[in-house]
Amino acid sequence: MSYKQAVHILIFTSLLLMLAACNTSNNNSSVIENMNDTGTENENEVKEEAVEEEEPEIVKELSLPSDVLQKGDQGQSVDELQNVLIHIGYEITDSSLYDNETVWAITDFQLQTENLLATGLYDEETRLELETVLDNEISLTPGVGLAFVEEEQIDEDTKTISNPYDVLALINKQHALPADYEPIDLVVPDVRFPFVEDLPKKQMRKVAADALEKMFGDADLESLDLFAQSGFRSYERQDVLFAAYVSNHGEEQANTFSAKPGESEHQSGLTMDVTSPQVNYALVTEFGETEEGIWLQENAHKYGFIIRYPEGKEDITGYQYEPWHLRYVGIKAATEIMERGITLEEYLEEKLNK
Ligand SMILES: [Zn+2]
Structure with missing residues (x-):
């Protein structure tokens, strides 16, 4: 070993020793600080107990x-x-x-x-x-299923609703569905229709279709003769229909019995117009006085449906009385709405205070 090499090794070893010394003194000072922080042993015990008590609370939360x-x-x-x-x-x-x-x-x-x-x-x-x-601590990425968007004002008195999948979504003349919204889970409910063609209007969203089947099944047991007439309607189809009504009746009149595209609940897939042979399968107010119409008034909520446009609430809903237009909102909301004789507008305003 040369003299130079010996000096290098000596310097290196000294550095190591110094580092080790630094660490030790740091540790020592930490211990001292900790002791100063915690003070007496009794207080230490109290703190440990407090920590132990907190844990079950986190689990409970x-x-x-x-x-x-x-x-x-x-x-x-x-x-x-x-x-x-x-x-x-x-x-x-x-x-x-x-x-x-x-x-x-x-x-x-x-x-x-x-x-x-x-x-x-x-x-x-x-x-x-x-x-x-x-x-299982599974990680998921919020927004992958449905991006969070704020309601968007599309004209002076209409907003676009941000979550069309919400079964309690308020869809009316002030709250429109996005033009590109088409539900991903449309199915044809296994119920009677007064026509045989395989039309898109036979469809409803799965959750509403299941409820409709159950309701029709129970109505059958009471020898009632319910028929489904019109369910899902796309934005484009509503656009064509509304334009035709406007050219025949004028916009103001058309707006009382039909909806502008985006403002129809039929686009949500949560709605079915129902009827019976007694009124020749038409969608008319007389349906409300038939056995079927009365039964729906009394029982639709048990399956999660409301009669969306009741008599005497035209000022609130913006539509004339439609005893045939059933909207799915889930059993809990439907029961409260139908038992109290209120509208979806009143129900949501009361609950959300807006
Ligand atoms: Zn309808």
Whole structure:
């Protein structure tokens, strides 16, 4: 070993020793600081207990509520649900109100989950799928199913609704569906139609079609003769229809019995016009006085449907009485709306205070 090499090794070793010394002294000072921070041993014990107590609280915060929840609901259960949604990546506000953000997060989750129907409702099926995500720390990307967009003002008195999959979406002359919205889950319900052609208007969204089949089945048991006349209608079809009504009746008149494109509930796939042989399968107010019409008035809510344009509410809905126009909103909302004799407009205004 040369003299130079020996000096190098010596310098290197000294540096190592110095580094080691620095670390030790850092550790020592940390210990001292810690001791100063925590003070006496008794206080230490108190702090440790406090930490132990906090843990079960965190677990409790992330439990999924067992109740069925939906737009407009408030309280502890909604708060628990929002905490789970935030935990899995949704940037929503922990407001304890099932608001439009929460409806969006649930809808987006449902659209990303193969076995779920997109409704915006927090139901038993959605709870089980959320539980799987939570238990297995599965990561998902919010917005992949449904991008979050704000309502967009399209003219002086009309906004475009941001979440067309929400079964409690308000669609009327002030709230229009996006022109390009066509539901992804349209099916033909297995019920009677007064025509045989395979027309697009036979379709409804799966969640509404299932409910309609159940309702028609129960009506059959009571020897009623219900027929489905007209369900899904695309934006383009509504455009053609409305233009024809306008040229025959003028726009003001046409607007009382038909809807501008985007403003028809039929585009949502959540609606079916129903009728019976007693009124020659027509869509007329007399249908409301038939056995079928009366039965629907009393029972449609049990299957999640409301008579969307009731008599005497024309000022609120913007439409004349239509005893044949059934809209799916889910059993919980339908029951409250029909039992209280209110409209979807009144129901949502009351729940969301807007
Ligand atoms: Zn209708």
